[in-house]
Amino acid sequence: MKRDIQHLLNPALQNIATYKVEGGQHAEIKLNQNESPFDVPMWLKEEIIGEFVKESWNRYPDILPYRGMQAYADFLGISPDSVMMSNGSNEMLYTIFLACLGPGRKVLIPDPSFSLYEKIARLLQSQIVTVPMLANLDFDTEAILRVARDEAVDFIVISTPNNPTGKSLTFEEVRLIAQSSDAIVLVDEAYIEFSRQRSILELIDELPNLVVLRTMSKALALAGIRIGFAIASPVLMAEIAKPKIPFASSRLAEITLAKVLANYSLVTDSVSYILHERDKLYEALLSLDGVEPFLSDTNFLIIRVGDADALFQSLRSEGILVRNVSGYHLMENCLRFNVGLVDENQRLIDKLRLL
Ligand SMILES: Cc1ncc(COP(=O)(O)O)c(C=O)c1O
DSSP states (O other): OHHHHHTTSOGGGGGOOOOOOTTOSOOSEEOSSOOOSOOOOHHHHHHHHHHHTTSOTTSOOOSSOHHHHHHHHHHHTSOGGGEEEESSHHHHHHHHHHHHOOTTOEEEEEESOOHHHHHHHHHTTOEEEEEEOOTTSOOOHHHHHHHHHHTTOSEEEEESSOTTTOOOOOHHHHHHHHHSOSSEEEEEOTTGGGOSSOOSGGGTTTOTTEEEEEESSSTTOOTTTOOEEEEEOHHHHHHHTTTOOTTOSOHHHHHHHHHHHHTTHHHHHHHHHHHHHHHHHHHHHHTSTTOEEEOOSSSEEEEEOSOHHHHHHHHHHTTEEOEEOTTSTTOTTEEEEEOOOHHHHHHHHHHHHTO
16 A cells, blocks of 8 residues: 555655654743744734734735835845745745756755755755765865865755854855855855854855845744745846745735834844853853863854763753754764753753753
């Protein structure tokens, strides 16, 4: 029976798994999905809902969310033709991969990196060329440049700062990779607001093969509303947006985005808080026996411990949910957790101190 169904399906399904979040999505102290610990304040939610009720819910939204795209283009100070909004940046990843990959195409992915890249590439039956990070989890820029050239890859996807390592390429390294390759280079800047490095966004007109991906799920605290963006030169954007699902962003997402951008000090304040807490956490982790923290350029930290599986379970039983990233290449016995509120971070440190 199983075989009968299987031969009717995309053969690539045998090489991919359903997306899962180990440990679930609920906990007293939830630090496992790199979210913001700050919800949108109630006064702003009420303002957003006040706008939303004036909309026609029986009517489709625009084919593409033009109002949201205009709002983000204005915020960035670029042309709306360079911007595409999606239902979370995950949707945009599918769109861009569909536009660039397929059987016979080669994609370069640093390893470890965001798991969805490999999943979509496999689904599209493309050839994946991985470039391992260095042992300290830093990017191996020389290897990326060399492999991109030697393997003549068609597509390069880089998360910088990178999930799950927390490390970044410099602005100049990203520029060099995009400049020296004929491939389409997708730079996922999901964590850029927390980075010491400058965004590569300013080079979209200079580099016709560059696409930048952004999400509103991290620094902008809108993971539940599902908003992502791609930014590229208008010529490239017109092509990579062709596979886009029509009507994928709701009216609520467009209104929420505009309102949060209009109150951006909420974002800069929470980013400052998170960065301050990240530095405090890192220092506290350094002082713990049996814990090796890695310097992070994101809103999360990676630690290496003696037994990550046991620690994951023990934290879970205390109501603290982190991500066990031990299964990733080079990340044996590593756990990942995002920066939370002061008290949450303190409880985590207290628990780790008892190791
Ligand atoms: C590197 C990276 N890109 C993209 C995403 C997806 O974000 P969303 O679909 O919420 O915009 C994530 C989420 O964790 C991520 O870590």
